[in-house]
Amino acid sequence: MKPERVVAVAFAVSIMASMGLVGVYVSGGQAQAEGALLGTALGGLGVGLAVWSVGLLPSRTRSEEREPLSSDDALVDRAEDDLHPSDITRRKALVRLMAGAGGTLAGALAIPALSLGPRPGQDLFTTPWTAGARLVDPEGAPLRPGDLVLDSVTTVYPEGHVGSPDAQTLLIKVDVQDLEMPEDRIAWAPDGCIGYSKICTHAGCPVGLYRAKAHELLCPCHQSTFDVLRGCSVTFGPADRPLPQLPISVDEEGFLIALGDFTEPVGPGFWNMTGGGG
Amino acid sequence: MLRWLDGRLGIAGLARKSLKKVFPDHWSFLLGELALFSFIILLATGVFLTLFYRPDAQLVTYRGPYAPLQGQEVSAAYESVLRISFEVRSGLVMRQIHHWAALVFVGSIVVHMMRVFFTGAFRRPRDVNWVVGVVLLLLGIGAGFTGYSLPDDLLSGTGLRIAYSVLISVPLLGPHLAFLAFGGEFPTEGIISRLFVMHVMLIPALIIGLVSVHLAILWRQKHTQYKGAGRTEGNVVGKAFWPQQVMKSAALLALTAAVLAFMGGLLQINPIWDFGPFDATTVSAPSQPDWYVGWLEGALRLFPPLDLTLFGITIPSPFWPGVVMPGLAFTVMGAWPWIERRVTRDEAEHHLLDDPTDVPIRVGIGVAGLIFFGLLTLAGGNDVLAIMFNASVEQITNVLRIAIFVLPASGGWLAYRIAASLGNNKSNLLGRKRGVKLRRGPTGGF
Numbered sequence: 001m002k003p004e005r006v007v008a009v010a011f012a013v014s015i016m017a018s019m020g021l022v023g024v025y026v027s028g029g030q031a032q033a034e035g036a037l038l039g040t041a042l043g044g045l046g047v048g049l050a051v052w053s054v055g056l057l058p059s060r061t062r063s064e065e066r067e068p069l070s071s072d073d074a075l076v077d078r079a080e081d082d083l084h085p086s087d088i089t090r091r092k093a094l095v096r097l098m099a100g101a102g103g104t105l106a107g108a109l110a111i112p113a114l115s116l117g118p119r120p121g122q123d124l125f126t127t128p129w130t131a132g133a134r135l136v137d138p139e140g141a142p143l144r145p146g147d148l149v150l151d152s153v154t155t156v157y158p159e160g161h162v163g164s165p166d167a168q169t170l171l172i173k174v175d176v177q178d179l180e181m182p183e184d185r186i187a188w189a190p191d192g193c194i195g196y197s198k199i200c201t202h203a204g205c206p207v208g209l210y211r212a213k214a215h216e217l218l219c220p221c222h223q224s225t226f227d228v229l230r231g232c233s234v235t236f237g238p239a240d241r242p243l244p245q246l247p248i249s250v251d252e253e254g255f256l257i258a259l260g261d262f263t264e265p266v267g268p269g270f271w272n273m274t275g276g277g278g
Numbered sequence: 279m280l281r282w283l284d285g286r287l288g289i290a291g292l293a294r295k296s297l298k299k300v301f302p303d304h305w306s307f308l309l310g311e312l313a314l315f316s317f318i319i320l321l322a323t324g325v326f327l328t329l330f331y332r333p334d335a336q337l338v339t340y341r342g343p344y345a346p347l348q349g350q351e352v353s354a355a356y357e358s359v360l361r362i363s364f365e366v367r368s369g370l371v372m373r374q375i376h377h378w379a380a381l382v383f384v385g386s387i388v389v390h391m392m393r394v395f396f397t398g399a400f401r402r403p404r405d406v407n408w409v410v411g412v413v414l415l416l417l418g419i420g421a422g423f424t425g426y427s428l429p430d431d432l433l434s435g436t437g438l439r440i441a442y443s444v445l446i447s448v449p450l451l452g453p454h455l456a457f458l459a460f461g462g463e464f465p466t467e468g469i470i471s472r473l474f475v476m477h478v479m480l481i482p483a484l485i486i487g488l489v490s491v492h493l494a495i496l497w498r499q500k501h502t503q504y505k506g507a508g509r510t511e512g513n514v515v516g517k518a519f520w521p522q523q524v525m526k527s528a529a530l531l532a533l534t535a536a537v538l539a540f541m542g543g544l545l546q547i548n549p550i551w552d553f554g555p556f557d558a559t560t561v562s563a564p565s566q567p568d569w570y571v572g573w574l575e576g577a578l579r580l581f582p583p584l585d586l587t588l589f590g591i592t593i594p595s596p597f598w599p600g601v602v603m604p605g606l607a608f609t610v611m612g613a614w615p616w617i618e619r620r621v622t623r624d625e626a627e628h629h630l631l632d633d634p635t636d637v638p639i640r641v642g643i644g645v646a647g648l649i650f651f652g653l654l655t656l657a658g659g660n661d662v663l664a665i666m667f668n669a670s671v672e673q674i675t676n677v678l679r680i681a682i683f684v685l686p687a688s689g690g691w692l693a694y695r696i697a698a699s700l701g702n703n704k705s706n707l708l709g710r711k712r713g714v715k716l717r718r719g720p721t722g723g724f
Contacts, residue, residue, distance in 0.1 A: 029367035031374075035543005038371065039536045046532030053525035063508065063515045064300040066500055066629060069403050117461045120453035124446075124463065138559075155559055165465055165558035198559065203443035203578060203596055204464065205436060206561050220563030221436060222579045223661060223671045236672050240583035240595055268443035269585055269594030270452045 003055030007048045014044025124273070125265050127167040129246065133158035135171060135195070135256040142255045145191035148173035151212040155198060158258060166266055168198040168206065169246050171256070172228055174215065181231045188247040193256060195246035196232045197266040200224055202239035204268040217243070241269065301523040302503040302516035306397075309390035311527055314489065315534040316383035320421075323376040324478065330366050332358040333474035335430065335467040344551050352555040355430040355470050359550055375542030380425060382538065384418045384570040391415065395614070395644050398632035399502045402625065405615035407495045410488055412612040417485050419570050424477040426568055429548070430470055435556035436565050439464055440578065444600030449593050465558045504631050511629050564661040576657030577603050580679055607651075635704065638697035646690025653682050 017040035024033045088094065134142045135156040142159065148171070156171045157164055176192040188194070196217070198206050205221035210228075216235065217226040224237030232243040244266050247259035265273045284290045301307070334354035340347045342357070343364050352360075362369035391411060394400050400408035423441070427434040442464040446456040461468040500514050509515050517523055541547075553562060567575050577599035584595040610617070618640070619625065634641050656663065657678045664671040 031370040032543050034368050034371045039540035042532050043536035046529050049529035062300050063513050066512050117457035120457050168559045203440045206559050240585035270446045271449045271591050
C-alpha cells in the first residue's frame with residue numbers, strides 16, 4: 001500500500017474513533033469503551049503521523065557544524081570585568097555584609113515554617129491509656145476475662161478513646177502456663193489476658209496478623225514477627241524492639257482495666273525515646 | 279503568519295536556524311521524549327482530576343452508587359475519588375490514565391538515564407544537564423508518592439505511615455521534622471491538603487521549570503551522536519527539526535497517549551474501593567507501593583534490626599535504609615560525571631557517544647547498580663514472592679539479604695567481562711591496536 005493511503009486510512013480511523021468516543025460519552029459513558037476508543041483515536045493519529053514522517057518526508061540527512069561551546073579566554077576575562085565593574089574600597093567586606101543581611105532575612109522569613117506543626121513535646125511518649133481505664137472493644141463494650149476465647153485476639157482501646165491511633169492495643173488470651181516472661185510482666189496479664197501495643201516498633205504499621213498456633217504476631221508491612229509468649233520479643237524481621245506491653249488488671253466489677261500508660265513509647269523509634277522526653 | 283510574527287519579534291533568522299537544527303536519528307534518543315510526553319499527559323489528566331477531587335480529611339457518609347461502602351463514614355477526599363471513579367463521566371478513564379502515565383513517566387526517566395549513563399552522554403559539557411536530570415527523577419518520584427497518597431485509601435495511608443516513621447527516625451531532628459511535615463503525631467487531618475498542594479502546585483511547577491532548563495541546555499549544547507561515518511566531535515548529523523523531527527515527535531506523543539489510553543481504559547489500577555478508606559488501626563496484606571518506591575520499601579524490609587543507642591541517642595534502624603541509603607544513592611548518581619572524571623582524568627568535551635563496550639568498567643558499575651536496585655524492588659514484594667515460590671517470607675528475605683551483596687558484585691563483574699571481551703573483539707575486527715581503554719584495570723585506573 002502506498003504511504004499516502006496508509007496515512008489517509010489511519011486518520012480516517014482516528015476520526016471515526018473520536019466520533020465513537022463522543023457517542024459513548026453522550027450515552028452514559030463506559031470506561032473500557034472510552035479507553036479503547038480514545039486509544040484508537042490517538043493511535044490512528046500517531047500511526048498516520050509516523051507513516052507520514054517515515055514514508056512521505058524527504059529522508060535527507062543533514063550535517064551541522066558544532067561551534068565550540070567555550071569562548072576564548074580574553075572574552076571570559078572581559079565578562080568577568082563587566083561583572084565586577086567598580087573598585088569600591090572594602091568591597092569584600094560590604095559584599096559579605098550584604099550576604100549576611102540576605103541570609104539573616106532568609107532565616108527570619110523561614111521561621112513561619114514552624115507554624116506547620118506543634119513541638120513534639122510529650123506527644124510521642126504518651127497515649128490515652130491511664131490508670132483505671134477500662135479496656136473496651138471497637139464497639140466500645142468493656143471486657144471481662146471470661147468474654148475472651150483462648151487464642152483469640154481483639155483490638156482494644158481505653159474507654160472513651162475508641163479508634164485512638166496511638167492507644168490501639170492487641171488483647172490476646174493465652175494460657176498463663178505458656179507465658180515465659182518475668183513474673184512482674186506475667187502479673188500484667190490476668191487470666192492470660194495479655195495486651196501489647198498494636199503499632200509496630202519498626203515503621204508504625206498496625207500489627208494485624210496473629211498466627212495463633214505459633215503465638216506470633218506478624219506485621220504485614222515489613223514482616224516483623226513478635227513472640228506473644230515471650231513479651232513480644234522480635235523473632236524475625238526489621239523491628240528491633242518488642243511491642244510494649246500494657247499493664248492490665250481487673251477492677252472490682254470484673255472488667256479489664258489498665259494499670260497505667262505503656263511504660264515506654266509506642267510505635268516507630270526516634271532519637272530521644274529512651275530519655276523519657278522533656 | 280511568519281511575516282506577521284517577524285514584524286513584531288524579528289524572528290525570521292532565528293526561525294530559519296531553529297527549523298534547520300539537526301536531530302540525530304536514533305530510537306534511544308526518544309526515551310527522554312517519552313518521559314516528556316507522559317508528563318504532558320499527566321498535566322492534562324491531572325487538571326481534569328483536580329476539578330473533582332477534594333483535599334479534605336473531614337468524615338462524610340458515603341451515599342454513592344458503590345454498594346459495599348454504602349453508609350460508611352469515609353473522608354471527603356476518599357469519597358471524591360470514588361465519585362470520580364463511579365459517577366463522573368469518563369472520570370475513571372482519566373484517573374487510570376493518570377496513574378498509568380505516572381508509572382510510565384518515572385519509568386521512562388529511568389530508562390533514559392540508563393541510555394545516557396551507558397553511552398557516556400553525561401560527560402562534559404553535559405554534566406550540568408545530568409544533574410538537572412537526577413533532580414527531575416527525584417521530583418518525579420516525589421510527584422508520584424504525593425499523588426498516590428491523595429485518595430486517602432488504606433493502601434496509601436500505609437505508605438504515608440511508613441514515610442512518617444522514616445522521617446521521625448532522623449537523629450536529633452526527626453520528631454520535629456515529622457511534626458512539621460505532618461502537622462503533629464501521625465495520623466493527622468492536615469496532611470491531605472499539604473500533599474495536595476505539593477502534588478498539584480509545587481512539584482509540577484518545579485518539574486516544568488527544570489524540564490525547560492533541561493531542554494534549553496540540550497538545545498544550546500546540541501545533541502550527542504553515536505559514532506559512525508561522517509560523524510565527528512565537530513558536527514551533528516541527523517534530520518532537520520522541521521519537518522522530520524517535529525513529525526516524529528508528534529507521532530510519538532500521539533502513540534504514547536494512545537497506549538496510555540488503552541491501559542487506562544482496559545487495565546484496572548489502584549482500585550481504592552477494594553482497599554477501603556484509611557483507618558489508623560488496620561492495614562491490608564500484602565501491601566505494595568507503586569514500582570518506583572519499591573526499592574525503598576525493599577530496603578526497609580531487608581535491613582536487619584539494628585537500633586543503636588549511643589550516649590542516650592537512639593538511631594532507629596529505618597534511618598539507614600530509609601534516609602542514608604537513598605541519600606547516598608542520589609548523591610553518587612548526581613556526582614557520577616565528576617567521580618568518573620576523577621578516575622579517568624578525562625576533562626575533554628565529548629559529543630560522540632561511547633559504545634557501552636568502549637568502557638567496560640562503566641558497564642560493570644551500571645549493571646551492578648541496576649541489579650542492586652532491582653533486588654531491593656524485589657524485596658519490596660517479599661511477601662508476594664513468598665506466595666509465588668511457596669516459601670516462607672523468612673526464607674525469601676534471608677536469600678535476598680545475601681543476594682543483595684553477592685549478585686550486584688558478581689553480576690557487575692560478569693557484565694564488565696562481557697563488555698570487555700565484546701570491545702576486544704570489535705577492536706580486533708576493526709584492526710585497531712589495543713587502545714588505552716583496554717588496559718584499564720578493574721578499579722578504573724590505568
